[in-house]
Amino acid sequence: MKLARRFLPALLGVAALAAIPLVVKNSFFLHVCILVLMWTVLGAAWNVLGGFAGQVSFGHAALFAVGAYTTIILYLKGGLAPWWGIPLGGLAAAVVSLPIGFLCFRLRGPYFSLSTLAVAEIVKLVALNWESVTAGSVGYLITSLPPLSILGASVNWEGKVPFYVAAAILTVIALAATGWLRSSRIGAYLVAIRENEDAAEAVGIDTVRTKALTFALSAFLAGMGGGFYAFYFRYVDPDAVAGIGLSMEMVFIAVVGGLGTVGGPLVGAVFLTAVAELVRERFQAGHLIFYGLFMMLVIRYMPEGIWGRVRKIIDGKKGGS
Amino acid sequence: MALLEVEKLTRNFGGVCAVSNLSFSVTEGEILGLIGPNGAGKTTVFNLVTGFVRPTSGAIRLDGRSVVGLRPHAVARRGIARTFQIVKPFPGLSVRENVTLAAFLRHPARPEAEAAAEKVLERVGLSPRVNELASQLTLMDQKRLEMAKALATEPRLVLLDEPMGGLNATEVDVASALVQRIRESGVTVVLVEHVMKAIMRISDRVVVINQGEKIAEGPPAKVVEEPEVLAAYFGKKRVA
Numbered sequence: 246m247k248l249a250r251r252f253l254p255a256l257l258g259v260a261a262l263a264a265i266p267l268v269v270k271n272s273f274f275l276h277v278c279i280l281v282l283m284w285t286v287l288g289a290a291w292n293v294l295g296g297f298a299g300q301v302s303f304g305h306a307a308l309f310a311v312g313a314y315t316t317i318i319l320y321l322k323g324g325l326a327p328w329w330g331i332p333l334g335g336l337a338a339a340v341v342s343l344p345i346g347f348l349c350f351r352l353r354g355p356y357f358s359l360s361t362l363a364v365a366e367i368v369k370l371v372a373l374n375w376e377s378v379t380a381g382s383v384g385y386l387i388t389s390l391p392p393l394s395i396l397g398a399s400v401n402w403e404g405k406v407p408f409y410v411a412a413a414i415l416t417v418i419a420l421a422a423t424g425w426l427r428s429s430r431i432g433a434y435l436v437a438i439r440e441n442e443d444a445a446e447a448v449g450i451d452t453v454r455t456k457a458l459t460f461a462l463s464a465f466l467a468g469m470g471g472g473f474y475a476f477y478f479r480y481v482d483p484d485a486v487a488g489i490g491l492s493m494e495m496v497f498i499a500v501v502g503g504l505g506t507v508g509g510p511l512v513g514a515v516f517l518t519a520v521a522e523l524v525r526e527r528f529q530a531g532h533l534i535f536y537g538l539f540m541m542l543v544i545r546y547m548p549e550g551i552w553g554r555v556r557k558i559i560d561g562k563k564g565g566s
Numbered sequence: 567m568a569l570l571e572v573e574k575l576t577r578n579f580g581g582v583c584a585v586s587n588l589s590f591s592v593t594e595g596e597i598l599g600l601i602g603p604n605g606a607g608k609t610t611v612f613n614l615v616t617g618f619v620r621p622t623s624g625a626i627r628l629d630g631r632s633v634v635g636l637r638p639h640a641v642a643r644r645g646i647a648r649t650f651q652i653v654k655p656f657p658g659l660s661v662r663e664n665v666t667l668a669a670f671l672r673h674p675a676r677p678e679a680e681a682a683a684e685k686v687l688e689r690v691g692l693s694p695r696v697n698e699l700a701s702q703l704t705l706m707d708q709k710r711l712e713m714a715k716a717l718a719t720e721p722r723l724v725l726l727d728e729p730m731g732g733l734n735a736t737e738v739d740v741a742s743a744l745v746q747r748i749r750e751s752g753v754t755v756v757l758v759e760h761v762m763k764a765i766m767r768i769s770d771r772v773v774v775i776n777q778g779e780k781i782a783e784g785p786p787a788k789v790v791e792e793p794e795v796l797a798a799y800f801g802k803k804r805v806a
Contacts, residue, residue, distance in 0.1 A: 430670055437667045440656035447616070447654070449642035449671035449719050 282412035288498030288510030289419040290466035296505035299439030304361030307368035310487035312471025331472035338468025369487035384482025503550030512552040575624035599769030647721035655700035668718035
């Protein structure tokens with residue numbers, strides 16, 4: 246019973262994810278759904294480190310870029326299909342996160358945040374200038390995806406559904422990983438680190454190792470998000486995958502959805518993508534003003550995020566605990 | 567053999583010598599008071615022993631094994647726990663969760679950790695408060711929580727940094743009794759404290775430091791009569 250209640254929301258979520266492409270035939274709407282799911286993965290990636298462990302990174306675009314470049318280079322130069330390239334992109338980002346963590350975790354609070362910002366700029370400059378590997382500002386373009394058949398039916402890469410399925414799988418992985426993390430001992434350690442790092446060390450928590458492991462998990466998810474981006478948009482250049490805007494967007498999604506919650510990034514991605522698309526349609530010029538206004542309102546009146554507020558209300562009705 | 571041995575411990579901060587050539591040892595089962603005027607270097611000694619600050623030179627051994635160079639979490643694993651003078655709870659978490667986090671060190675599975683935390687909370691008298699947020703506790707209860715977190719790591723030696731600072735007279739008595747009970751449970755105690763009445767009553771031995779150096783050591787009643795101790799606290803003129 247207890248188990249059923251714990252997994253019921255997850256099962257309902259997976260069922261809803263599976264139902265969307267069966268119901269929705271409008272390809273623009275499906276495109277929006279794919280964006281929402283991609284941003285969910287990225288928001289969840291950021292939330293693992295920023296929401297649970299309280300380590301606010303402004304440089305997650307660096308990890309996104311590593312994933313995107315790994316996936317597209319493996320495909321274009323090595324002929325490795327993106328569905329292998331995406332997890333490898335995640336792995337590459339996790340490996341890259343280790344030296345970044347080694348350097349940046351020496352700093353705390355705002356100094357940590359600024360150092361991650363600097364790392365992202367370095368990665369962008371490397372991507373721009375290391376032309377033999379990254380093709381510099383020209384970037385890489387995928388002209389055709391490899392043929393794939395599932396259960397005898399060949400996949401049509403011109404439609405949106407295959408990409409939707411890939412994004413949905415990544416979303417389930419990202420949310421399952423954060424759900425597991427929240428209920429694990431490591432998750433409790435992360436909260437301790439967020440609350441007071443010295444006190445965490447004093448009671449025997451290896452804060453450096455815990456942060457490094459979490460950063461690697463966060464990087465793995467962000468890298469897979471980047472790999473998916475390369476796969477879906479079929480184009481990678483430094484501005485598209487390593488810009489500071491990307492890093493900020495991940496922060497916003499996690500904050501608007503709810504820091505340190507499992508469902509928060511999904512809720513944040515739904516709201517922010519929906520608001521962005523709506524205002525873009527109504528006000529062509531200056532639509533970002535409304536986007537910013539929406540964010541300010543959420544942060545002012547719901548600092549725990551939309552999902553964080555909903556959870557608070559639900560938990561309150563259950564009578565504490 | 568001594569449980570904790572500190573030998574020729576020195577720590578400089580820039581040109582300032584916070585701890586200088588300090589040696590003392592702690593015997594298993596005792597309560598050792600570490601006293602001295604403000605700025606004498608008492609908290610620095612705690613920071614050095616627990617790995618929060620690295621010594622410039624000198625040795626620190628627990629049970630004959632050096633703990634110099636270990637990070638704080640590794641020192642805690644070896645069996646030295648500490649409390650902080652300015653309490654450092656996990657403010658947004660419940661009292662129970664605060665102590666459970668410390669109990670994880672010896673009990674990796676949550677149910678066992680929670681059971682162990684429950685026992686420690688009972689020992690320090692925090693059982694009625696388990697569901698409250700740590701930030702909502704009174705100072706007395708925050709001091710209790712600080713001790714509970716240290717004890718939940720199941721240490722052999724606990725370093726208490728001013729567990730009575732800021733408490734009123736009744737509360738000081740409660741805290742003194744608590745410290746004595748910790749010792750009775752088999753944990754050795756080193757205590758930094760400014761509340762002289764309490765430290766004189768509960769310490770078996772005191773070490774007096776001034777400006778980073780040891781100036782006296784012995785049973786509390788004897789030490790307070792030493793001229794150098796009086797000079798450190800009240801100034802040379804008045805003593806002479």
